[in-house]
Amino acid sequence: MKNIGIVGATGYSGVELIRILFNHPQVDIHSLYSSSADGSAFATHFPHVTGLNLPDLQKIDPEEMARNNDLIFLATPAGVSASLTPELEKKGVKVVDLSGDLRLESPELYKQWYKKEPAGTAILKSAVYGLPEWNKEAVQKANVIANPGCYPTATLLSLLPIMKADWIDPKSVIVDAKSGVSGAGRGVSLGVHYSELNESIHAYKVGEHQHTPEIEQELRLQTGKAAPIQFTPHLVPMTRGILTTAYANLTGSKSLQDIQELYESTYANEPFVRVRPLGSLLKTKDVYGTNFCDIAIHLDERTNRVVLLAVIDNVVKGAAGQAVQNMNLMFGFEEKMALPQVALYP
Structure with missing residues (x-):
């Protein structure tokens, strides 16, 4: 013990x-x-x-x-x-x-x-950056882990396969992200006051969110491609969950099936990334209370732009769950040990 x-x-x-x-x-x-x-x-x-x-x-x-x-x-x-x-x-x-x-x-x-x-x-x-799906060997040897941010977790897991394959223009990446209010922490402020937040949605820290350089850094380290991304977070009136929608211009003539197969092969042995079937439209409820990141891929043939959807529970895979996943790897435990895999539903 x-x-x-x-x-x-x-x-x-x-x-x-x-x-x-x-x-x-x-x-x-x-x-x-x-x-x-x-x-x-x-x-x-x-x-x-x-x-x-x-x-x-x-x-x-x-x-x-x-x-x-x-x-x-x-x-x-x-x-x-x-x-x-x-x-x-x-x-x-x-x-x-x-x-x-x-x-x-x-x-x-x-x-x-x-x-x-x-x-x-x-x-x-x-310190080792603790995104297990991309840094597993380093995590297993580490004494200090920098657990990824919630927005970067969903964004990186959705973007890294296609960027590493060199199938998109890195300069074209735009990420639209939406989070539940628990991501703001337990402190009290006007921005998370019930009557201010309820029945509303708003963007915040446009062009200045602190997770932006983290995403850019890890994209560069994993793919060798350095480019600024456009990242805009939004706060929605729910407790848990993150949905990221990443847009990028394809550089060639890859089909939707090609991209789907790339993601399925990339994450085939990763227990907490589920690449959903073609045409899937994700909900944060799909992963509520679990350590999963679900990814769905769409292709707009009219604009030759890929659209990558990802959902996580920001408190689990975006924080505590991923931290325990890293701990399991650091101690040589089974990676999935104790981590919730059945969503709370409804």
Whole structure:
């Protein structure tokens, strides 16, 4: 059994980590950390876990964390992991960071897009980008994982096969993304106030969302093709789910069947990517509560443009589920262990 600690346990990703890990046969939820709720019982904040044998919340103490845990999940806001992860790594603790602190190779880009001081270059170099379908061998050997963002997870899984095959013009890529409100976190603000959000949809951070350089970086690293993408996120009045629609111009005369076969062969052995049959129109409900990313491919022959649809649950495959998937690979467990595979429906 491996002892697991969760920093930021009272956030949505932290709560989801507990839901998944509670039924994991190879780990014990040993420690829960919160900077604002030290000493309190977890069930006082989340009554739905009443009766479960969970540890009380405690303050963040790197010495104690290293002494009692084999791996720490950092489900924290940006800016925390940059200083905490190097301390934990030096003490021999594995880390899966769910924030954006370790995802960007360039400290300058991080400072530009996140408006915070970046992590040190040493920890940035040691962190492995945890997109298992494309970085599995590196994840298995890693001590520190930069867990991908929710939007990048869906976007990259849908774009990488066709871009790596060199079948599209990288400069033509446009991504339209829509997310449920849980992606904004548990904090209270006017933007997520019920009466402001309900019965409405709106774009936000147009041309300036912090996940944009992450997507561009990983497309470049995996395909060798550097090009800016147009990424526009939208907030929709639902709790969970992301739908991304990526558009790109084909560079040749590939048929829809050709593209379908490319994706089916690329993800044939990946347990959490489902390439749906030709003509499929996806719903976020299809993956609600699961660690799946579903992909559907369409071709507009009139414009010679491919349209790639992807759906994930932003709290699972877009955060906690993918983090556990990475943990499983890091410890040599079966990749699917404890991860939900049947959607909540309706």
